[in-house]
Amino acid sequence: DIVMTQSPDSLAVSLGERATVNCKSSQSVLYSSNKKNYLAWYQQKPGQPPKLLIYWASARASGVPDRFSGSGSGTDFTLTISSLQAEDVAVYYCQQYYSRPPTFGQGTKLEIK
């Protein structure tokens, strides 16, 4: 199984500041034939189910604000929130869908400083 490791485990950022979450996979999730990274990011607010934010490492899901962006390739990926809003308090998970079983990172808890 591909192991996904996120850093940090928790993060406190001031409102309006940039927040960055990192995700590393134990093997590449870049599919050479289509040059796509099989990497997604999810947001889970307290008491709610996860919500898909980013797929193909950098494509925003429908309705996701453009302050959320994803980057990276191969084994190293980043989720960036350009200007943190109060409603962004959540746990963020990365997930690979390159190979079965799909695996998730342990989560990064984002709070307001």
Next chain:
Amino acid sequence: EVQLVESGGGLVQPGRSLRLSCTTSGFTFGDHALSWFRQAPGKGLECLGFIRSKIYGGTPEYAASVKDRFTISRDDSRSIAYLQMNSLKTEDTAVYYCVRVSSQATDLFDSWGQGTLVTVS
């Protein structure tokens, strides 16, 4: 609007069975695989398995941790998916989510239900 609504959770004794339902609307049910996840209190996400769309055989696959105890099925005529859980253990206590698999990629999960709590005690 895509909706997935889980039902059937509750308190159950160890060793007993429970069947969860996932009632869906707002999309063409038959075009999508469906997956079940769970999340134990304060823990991360665990994929329990999925069931393919009928176009791809409608067959299920399971995580090793539940393979011999859990069964996923679907009723395309009613747009409902099911999770049958047998021989329940205290460690099965979790919120259970029904999840739609994206049409863009296998194992990309684009819509989640609100979840139903199963407590085994």
